[in-house]
Amino acid sequence: MDESWMNSISPFVRAVRIMKSSSLTGEWMDHDHVFTYIEQGEAVFFLSGVKYEAREGDILLMHPFMSHIIKSTSTVPLIQYIFHFDLYYDEERSLLKYTNATKRMRKKVVDREMKLDSIVPISHLQLADRIDLKKRFLLLHKEFLDKRPGSSLIMKSICLELLHIFLKNQADRKDDEGKMTKGWAFIERAINYIHECFSDPQLNNVSISEHVGVSTNHLSHLFKKQLGISIHKYVTHIRIEQAKKRIVDGKLNLTEIADEVGFSSIHLFSRSFKSAVGIMPSKFAAMQTALINENR
Template identity: 30%
Template structure:
């Protein structure tokens, strides 16, 4: 059962929230209301709600102070703030209190529903964790062993683990050492098995005689656990085996792009958890190192409070106002470089910095995410971002997009389209050329560029690129000295058979038929 308390001193707003939000449908079983902090304290002591939806600016005690005091009474209660004000102090206080979301008035129902659903999900996770903790109350060490055994799919005590490791050939006990690795993917993988199989094959090729175990499933849909056991010299940081593992991460691309964090080397089964803990610590450096990299146990992100310099914030706002893309981009790059130089962890203070800058971009766009779909997409991004680079790239793209939008209001966006077409004309032979590359070239997001291109040209980017490649292929086919696979390669197709199918779809003739027809 989920119980929610609305704390709002305006009667109209309270009634509106009760009437227009489908509480039962989204999973809230009971809802009560309070018009002041004093009344809310009484209800919380008696009723103990799971979620508190509170206004910030109220008569008497404000919502921030009320929720700060509620934390001691209901530590697991999830908080959602609603307010007509978006002051920096309010945002900072909301983050410090661990609020689910800060919803601005007038409230968009879809946005509030998304925040409540997120709160319900957190409550269910907390309840599941409590159930697990109650199941293992014998000792902290026992709990850690259970977590570790679950991680390695080898339940049992230390002696049993050692026996299983011996039987599997992963541990002989004779100068054998072990390392835990944490593999983090750049995004969630819908076809996780495909990545897992590909990664395992790569490990087999790299390790040759080394023994390893790779978890059979994804933790949180983007994390794998790797156990490597070998002789001491083969697990040293500068060994060929470890260098090969790091190279595998550094060379990863596309949907297989990942980050590898390696824990310290240990010699006994009961020390595996220590290796896992140190791997978790090194995984924190993902925030500033980024994907396609690796980290060792001594590399740890600085998990401290970071605050946006007021002068930089004002300079960024001024650059947006002047539509100065170069200056706005430089400021964002300087902020990003400073954070990476300081090895900043991606904590709430860092996300808050970027969120404040993002709000300035939204004001330039003259919108505040009024559609529920766009709000959910952006909330998902902020929740799932794992690196400073992701935040920087997202914000820079949105800032450039906003400036471009304002600049092209009078020209219909034709300048951007012409620029994209020029890039395609120059790079069409590149087999890896994609919409993201084109969007990066004009500082827009791929989705926005795709829509703009279709509106202005009446065709998609992919279709335009295909047409361009086929027209170039027609010119090359006039040269009888070129083989068909040479022509395919020169216009950006790796597979000559696939090129032939595309060519026929576009022209009604195979490349050979076209060449023969032109030679008559």
């Protein structure tokens, strides 16, 4: 690829986190670049309908507005080192609090932020590069949390170094890596609809398949065969993720949150939340409050 344009980039790091999960994880779509390093475990990444099998030591780099589903496939928890960034600093975009892409954002795609949309989004690292990457990422994570004077400049430089590690390992990729998922057009239409209508407690397999324009059995078969999950499980996953965001915001009580994300009762919400997250929503809320107080 032509790399001359890279001389002008000035990355802005928006978010840095270490994520541990055992099933589904991640947003459906983000408005910025998402750099993901697999520290532990294995997972299947569906990126714009193309399936990639990732394992410990792999990097996935998603460009803005790339649809993605991430599903752990290992017996041990999936641990990901993740950071979000823009290729170029923009004062208005720097104020964005969240990373998930709204409909309004999708209509305002910035051309210069799409420079990496033609790359193969996976790199397999050699051991030396894995060690180097982990050192740099953990420093990036610390700078992001500390927010001391000059952190933005340090994070910019580390972002460039991590991008270099990703790009230099592209030469070792397999040319035939990644195949389009069969039936992806139907799956994508269904997922977009779920994200638009998750707050409707009447949302179910029938209404979703009617919107997509295929039979309920066929859509259910596609989800199970291609993604390894049921439609119902995916809907519940989205509702729980939306609930977690609202709990962190702290503006609504749990009953209001349950209603807003599409659960028919607080009891169903609590049971579903504990099944997915491992703890009751009340305990999750208490943990978030303690974390906020600790960082003050």
